[in-house]
Amino acid sequence: MAAALLAGCSAPAPAPRGEVQGPQASVQEWGQSDTNRVATIAMRENLDALFRLADKLYRRNPAEWRKGGAPSRQEAVDLLRSAVLQRMGWPALQQRRDIDALALALSPEFAGDRVGSFVYAVADMLIAAHGDKTEFFLIDGLDAQHLYNAARNVETAAWILAQRRDAQGRPLLLADEINAAQRNLSYEREFGKIIARLDLLAQVTTEKYRRAVIGYAQGLAGGTLLQFLPVR
Structure with missing residues (x-):
């Protein structure tokens, strides 16, 4: 019976909707802490969501x-991806960046x-x-408050996109839709995932420094309290 229970506990989780995927290990990961890796993955996922x-x-x-x-929608997306990842400007934004560009858009x-x-x-x-x-990487640091502020900016941007109207009273862009025939909130879900990742990374960044202090204190205590004593 015990063997059967252990076998049940070790059975793989069902994956009817696909399996979790992770990137291949790379040499550059040797230069990353756990927090660096989390931040890199979160950034990749947030940009892909955008x-x-x-x-x-x-x-x-x-x-x-x-x-x-x-010439096509796909090429427009590809152009946008290249502009973001290669840190090029976006002509329609008149050389504005960051929140100034967001306000203009x-x-x-x-x-x-x-x-x-x-x-963009x-x-x-x-x-x-x-x-x-x-x-x-190890030489990089993150500011938890900046990450928290970015999450709030995404919340504000999503709200403006849903609520603001142009001079003719039309939505700035057609996005989420709820009517008698359908309920499409996929845009809101993507924004929600981005916000959640940013908030979690802000918490992890704050926790990293707090845990470093605690770990140092634990190391000092352990150096004297957790030593084996001679028995002969």
């Missing part, structure tokens, strides 16, 4: 990707590609909050 949002928003607002001159009078400009501005703000980095 690119998914861009594709979804372009699908519902096809006039926007055409404003940028791209969400202004009712903005006439450029609002989808690309909005997603959010991504640029997130990268700025992480010290202008997308990968993190």
Whole structure:
């Protein structure tokens, strides 16, 4: 019976909707602490979420990707991805970056590609909050308050996107929709995931320094209290 119970405990978890995937180990991980690795993965997931949002928003607002001159929606997303990851500017934002770019992209009078400009501005703000980095190593530090502020900025941006109207009373962009025929809140879910990752990373960053102090004190105590004593 005991053997059967142990066998049951070791059975793999069911995965009817897919299995969790992790990246291949790399040499650069030797230069990363646990917190560095968490921050790198969180940044990668947040940027991927933004690119998914861009594709979804372009699908519902096809006039926007055409404003940028791209021949297709997919190429518009690819151009946006390259601009974010290579830290290039976004012409429609008039050289503005960070929260200034976000304010411009969400202004009712903005006439450029609002989808690309909005997603680029959010991504640029997130990268700025992480010290202008997308990968993190032992020499890098994160500011927990900046991460917390970035989470609040994403909350504000999502609310503005859902509530603000242009001069004709239309939504700035078609996104979430609830009506008698359908209920589509997929945009809100993506924003929620980004906010949750930022808040968790802010907590982990704060915890790292607190735990370092506690660990140092535990080491001092353990040096005297947790020693084996001679028995002969």
